[in-house]
Amino acid sequence: MPSWSGGRRGGEAMTGIPGRVRIVEVGPRDGLQNEREVLPTEAKLAWIAKIADAGFTEIETGSFVRPEAVPQLADSEEIFRMLAPRAGVRYTALVPNMRGMERALLCGVRSIAVFTAASETFNRKNTNASIAQSFERFAPVLERARAEGVRARGYVSTAFYCPYEGRVTAERAVEVIVRLMDMGCEEVSVGDTIGMAVPSDLASLLSRLGDRLDLSRIALHFHDTRGTALANVYAALLAGIAVFDSSAGGLGGCPYAPGATGNLATEDLVYLLHGLGVETGVNLGRLVEATRVVEEALGRPLPSKAYQAIRLAGLPRAEA
């Protein structure tokens, strides 16, 4: 039996990085939205329950865009009505506008996410609105959230690179991020939507952000389209970032399609973090069990490397 006990696994965190990280599991929304297959509601609920069993404290669970626009998530109302509340677990829903907000509130949503982009062209193609218009749409949503005591998160897509405009300046991204916070978002998730960023891109954004706000309110949302997601996570940890979005199994479409696909896989992220001695509260073995459920439901191998390696070679000793 191999002994893994000489390593840092299970020991103290590497110096210079946060001792604890919060992971926002986005598979049931961002992941499924980018899959061709539409999962049955029952399968989703079983999967979400297993994700919660694995120790996640925030799960992005549905979307209140028009059901015709995203058929994969057309059952979000039903999902939120049937979700068993759990102490310490927050279920978040994407809300594009007041109409979506009304629907969300009616089925008991207590945590919402609004979304825009740092690139004008991307935002227009994605939401049929300018960035300014998307802020106009959010204003009443975020006001209502505050009035109802609902927690709000913001998403900024294409914060580093845009498929249409190319490089997005850090100044531009900072402006959008700060504005979302000023309007009431408790946390903003900053996205490398097309998976082009490398650590130096990150450094320039984070240093500017740090001058304007408390970095503990920033989450990073990487796509692994070109394999750089975990290098970016490591660079972000060194800069003190302690919240990351990821998708179980790397769910979210073929990693090779251009555009908004190739979500960082949660298993890869957890493997790295635990290896560095960073606590996440996630049980990696249970996460792998949860991902099996959705992999079987989808009927194709999911792209997470750590997930597949664990299926074949087992868990690292400290996780078993």
Added chain:
Amino acid sequence: MPSWSGGRRGGEAMTGIPGRVRIVEVGPRDGLQNEREVLPTEAKLAWIAKIADAGFTEIETGSFVRPEAVPQLADSEEIFRMLAPRAGVRYTALVPNMRGMERALLCGVRSIAVFTAASETFNRKNTNASIAQSFERFAPVLERARAEGVRARGYVSTAFYCPYEGRVTAERAVEVIVRLMDMGCEEVSVGDTIGMAVPSDLASLLSRLGDRLDLSRIALHFHDTRGTALANVYAALLAGIAVFDSSAGGLGGCPYAPGATGNLATEDLVYLLHGLGVETGVNLGRLVEATRVVEEALGRPLPSKAYQAIRLAGLPRAEA
């Protein structure tokens, strides 16, 4: 047309990391050795020529183990005889013992690599010899190399984790690495053979190594089995390492198989390095063309994420 010019791509290197990195392309040996398919000699030669066209200065091209042991590389003699010499390109061959050395010298090999491991059990299973015995086998090989003016490189497998023994201590790995250098290896490539390492594992090894030798003589050889290879590369760059092994297309078997598979893909490595402003001398577009040759010959999509993303979405502007 997107503009990528605002970024660091094509500009100066990020501070604190080397401005230039040398990549040792191991696909034609380490990559092919771990593929089921045996490529025809002509296809290999065409591929190797295209790798050289892409700007690599060192290509691991063959192996002089018993041809029956590795049928994928049984044509190494022919390959070396037919290789067109190129100024500035070094073709390296794996040599296990004096018999292999004689064969290598006869077909004109001028750069060899010897290999052992930091884990006793792995070395026994891999080479049917203890670590001490492998050093006995190398001694005359390295002596002969010196006498003939042949350059020698060393490989240390399982320098971080062993599939049989678990965690390998940094002390153990350092001992084997230093001994290879003392015996005449100009450079030692330190391998995370089963792809379990994370940056903290690296830090502890490199700090100990730095006390004993010049880190410019160290190459790192990562496997991406659990998705951590580029995070490790980034951590290694921060520690000053400037030589990395990688395999075109991620060639080297299914990334999901346990064991010595899942080589870091050269395209992913080059994408990261160029993004950080690090020069490699490699033309990424030409590398992708080279990899297409072997992908077509093997008849299956290769696992490199950057390769697949470039095939679909094109090169970053600065590379086009």
